[in-house]
Amino acid sequence: MATATHQLDALIAQEYKHGFVTDLETDTIPRGLNEDVIRLISAKKNEPEFMLEWRLAAYRHWLTMIEPNWAHVHYPPIDYQEISYYSAPKSNKDGPKSLDEVDPELLRTYEKLGIPLKEREMLAGVVAVDAVFDSVSVGTTFKKKLGEMGIIFCSFSEAVQEHPGLVRQYLGSVVPSGDNFYAALNSAVFSDGSFVYIPKGVRCPMELSTYFRINAQNTGQFERTLIIADEGAYVSYLEGCTAPMRDENQLHAAVVELIALDNARIKYSTVQNWYPGDKEGRGGIYNFVTKRGDCRGANSHISWTQVETGSAITWKYPSVLLKGDNSVGEFYSVALTNNRQQADTGTKMIHIGKNTRSTIVSKGISAGRGQNAYRGLVKVLKSADRARNYTQCDSLLLGDRCGAHTFPYIEVKNPTAKVEHEATTSRIGEDQMFYCLQRGISAEDAVSMIVNGFCKEVFKELPMEFAVEAQKLLGVSLEGSVG
Amino acid sequence: MLKVTNLQAKIDGKEILRGVDLEVRAGEVHAIMGPNGSGKSTLAQVLAGRENYEVTGGTVEYDGSDLLELAPEERARAGLFLAFQYPVEIPGVSNVYLLKAALNAVRKHRGEPELDAMDFLTLVKDKLKLVEISQEFLYRAVNEGFSGGEKKRNEILQMAVLEPRLAILDETDSGLDIDALKIVANGVNSLRSPDRAIIMVTHYQRLLDYIVPDFVHVLSDGRIVKSGGRELALELEERGYSWLEGDAQPAAQSGARAGAGS
Numbered sequence A: 001m002a003t004a005t006h007q008l009d010a011l012i013a014q015e016y017k018h019g020f021v022t023d024l025e026t027d028t029i030p031r032g033l034n035e036d037v038i039r040l041i042s043a044k045k046n047e048p049e050f051m052l053e054w055r056l057a058a059y060r061h062w063l064t065m066i067e068p069n070w071a072h073v074h075y076p077p078i079d080y081q082e083i084s085y086y087s088a089p090k091s092n093k094d095g096p097k098s099l100d101e102v103d104p105e106l107l108r109t110y111e112k113l114g115i116p117l118k119e120r121e122m123l124a125g126v127v128a129v130d131a132v133f134d135s136v137s138v139g140t141t142f143k144k145k146l147g148e149m150g151i152i153f154c155s156f157s158e159a160v161q162e163h164p165g166l167v168r169q170y171l172g173s174v175v176p177s178g179d180n181f182y183a184a185l186n187s188a189v190f191s192d193g194s195f196v197y198i199p200k201g202v203r204c205p206m207e208l209s210t211y212f213r214i215n216a217q218n219t220g221q222f223e224r225t226l227i228i229a230d231e232g233a234y235v236s237y238l239e240g241c242t243a244p245m246r247d248e249n250q251l252h253a254a255v256v257e258l259i260a261l262d263n264a265r266i267k268y269s270t271v272q273n274w275y276p277g278d279k280e281g282r283g284g285i286y287n288f289v290t291k292r293g294d295c296r297g298a299n300s301h302i303s304w305t306q307v308e309t310g311s312a313i314t315w316k317y318p319s320v321l322l323k324g325d326n327s328v329g330e331f332y333s334v335a336l337t338n339n340r341q342q343a344d345t346g347t348k349m350i351h352i353g354k355n356t357r358s359t360i361v362s363k364g365i366s367a368g369r370g371q372n373a374y375r376g377l378v379k380v381l382k383s384a385d386r387a388r389n390y391t392q393c394d395s396l397l398l399g400d401r402c403g404a405h406t407f408p409y410i411e412v413k414n415p416t417a418k419v420e421h422e423a424t425t426s427r428i429g430e431d432q433m434f435y436c437l438q439r440g441i442s443a444e445d446a447v448s449m450i451v452n453g454f455c456k457e458v459f460k461e462l463p464m465e466f467a468v469e470a471q472k473l474l475g476v477s478l479e480g481s482v483g
Numbered sequence B: 001m002l003k004v005t006n007l008q009a010k011i012d013g014k015e016i017l018r019g020v021d022l023e024v025r026a027g028e029v030h031a032i033m034g035p036n037g038s039g040k041s042t043l044a045q046v047l048a049g050r051e052n053y054e055v056t057g058g059t060v061e062y063d064g065s066d067l068l069e070l071a072p073e074e075r076a077r078a079g080l081f082l083a084f085q086y087p088v089e090i091p092g093v094s095n096v097y098l099l100k101a102a103l104n105a106v107r108k109h110r111g112e113p114e115l116d117a118m119d120f121l122t123l124v125k126d127k128l129k130l131v132e133i134s135q136e137f138l139y140r141a142v143n144e145g146f147s148g149g150e151k152k153r154n155e156i157l158q159m160a161v162l163e164p165r166l167a168i169l170d171e172t173d174s175g176l177d178i179d180a181l182k183i184v185a186n187g188v189n190s191l192r193s194p195d196r197a198i199i200m201v202t203h204y205q206r207l208l209d210y211i212v213p214d215f216v217h218v219l220s221d222g223r224i225v226k227s228g229g230r231e232l233a234l235e236l237e238e239r240g241y242s243w244l245e246g247d248a249q250p251a252a253q254s255g256a257r258a259g260a261g262s
């Protein structure tokens, strides 16, 4: 399959398309971390006392912790004193009141990335955009319409100012500040993020969306997202990111907390396309994220859907705590690693309530020298009568220098539980490629088609427009447009 | 249309084709028969451009150009179609999606506008009738979970949609029940036209009752050892292949030349 292989290799070797740097002047705190830096961050954000105390407690805890090294990833040690812990676009010091006040250069950058804010705004109420550039939110739309329904969708900083009660009640209630090394660091220094509250019985009428980007050199990114769906509420939240090309590795340690009360449902979808580094793996993003959902109420439902194609290193396990009786947790994931990318991702489903159900569908694609590991934990506690889990874990290999690894952990303490696990590993077959070529389809389209077919079960869980974006990310033309 | 001269090919260092000569002109139907392992599928795959096979000698002219120079997808777009002996499964990719991508790739190559979803569906539904496949098959993943016979019929559906100039059918009749055989034969016959040609690889002369060939060739040990008309197939049915062994002639000689005229 010499030709097919070459074409495959050429495709795999394609350079990252979104690599460029915007030269916005940034307002950056000197590198390094100590209590004064944390006080400075808190002061810059004009935070109430409880926030500062919370940050400091997290910092003190972090100092006692050791960086985890159990994941199937390798990278040089990170010098946490070399990182600058706060940066905001300079032209934006007082915060823009509308898109018109946003630095035009920034808007152009978004446009280059194919995120036309203005167009989206015009998309007549389809998506509300809370775009985050570096650490500070620069544009929020549709707030008014949402506000009329009692929905709060704003930057985290704004929530701290406007809704301190809610923040205080729920912050850290799913991911405690000392949960893990990166979560503790995030809790100490997080700069901004998104906050969503959907009141009782309200169905959020639009997909809420945040586009993250990383831009300032050497600036660690510490986003914090908190989403609360009150009793009977529903919300679908989209998170998407791309990043510019650069030389030095960047740390990203976000925390996302989801809380679903009785009969509430949260659907959280991510398309992640941060700079993966060059062919040798230089300059890519380190993505160490803690994402956890809490099905706190009875009959609540949380689903994570993610398409991960970027970052040099990904360390990420969106999890669900199934506390409420009859609650449901889902995890649908596509993770693609290429060149020297490493991904260690998976999920944890912790069954606590009775009749709780969870579904895990993980699709790992490895190409080039990419290393892809699935790590999943299904834990059924004594209390979780009749808990059920179904796990399906498929790996697809392109070429013969990449790897796929599966680490399923299952702990069952209740005899009435049912846990099923299926796993497969396959290669894009030369015979599949030849079959497509023989029908006149180009190698590029054939690879897309086959990979896309492999991911289908996950893509169909994504909101329509995100599914399109995800397929684009995998270099795919629209599957199923006819059928 | 197709002129194969002294074609030799290897796979994994093993010589399979040892000098095949074959000439196929527009409007003709050729049947290729021969014992298991004689190289029939190899010939089909080499003509379609499969890269695992190394062409070590000979030439192939297709419509006046050098076929061996073309990439597999270029050959397909130039109207060469192979119905596979073992069609592959492509999970998650719907039949209709593959068909549309294939047809549009071919149309684009011909300078014709790509078909949109509606026009395409209209066209496909027509072809479905021809091969008597239910519409439900369009939305199933390519060949996934298809029965042996269904896979073969699906190949004919693809052929009907793509309307190739030169169709090579590799044992499309194997595994078909009597009714399906008739349907497939129907599909093939409806494609017969003065500017198209068909090469059928088969083990059974029964197929030739339905699709009457102009020429029958016997491939044995990597060479065409005997060529004749329709009646050769009947003779083979009676006598098997053993009487032909030793008939293999050096490729350079014209005794095994196939087809009529040049």
Ligand SMILES: Nc1ncnc2c1ncn2[C@@H]1O[C@H](COP(=O)(O)OP(=O)(O)OP(=O)(O)O)[C@@H](O)[C@H]1O
Pocket: B011, B012, B014, B016, B034, B035, B036, B037, B038, B039, B040, B041, B042, B043, B085
């Ligand atoms: N990778 C390979 N390495 C070695 N020999 C091979 C390889 N692939 C095919 N062959 C051999 O090539 C020969 C020709 O195979 P081919 O599939 O062309 O036969 P065929 O005439 O189509 O047979 P059948 O009637 O059984 O379909 C066989 O002996 C087969 O074992």
Ligand SMILES: [Mg+2]
Pocket: B040, B041, B042, B085, B170, B171
């Ligand atoms: Mg064969």
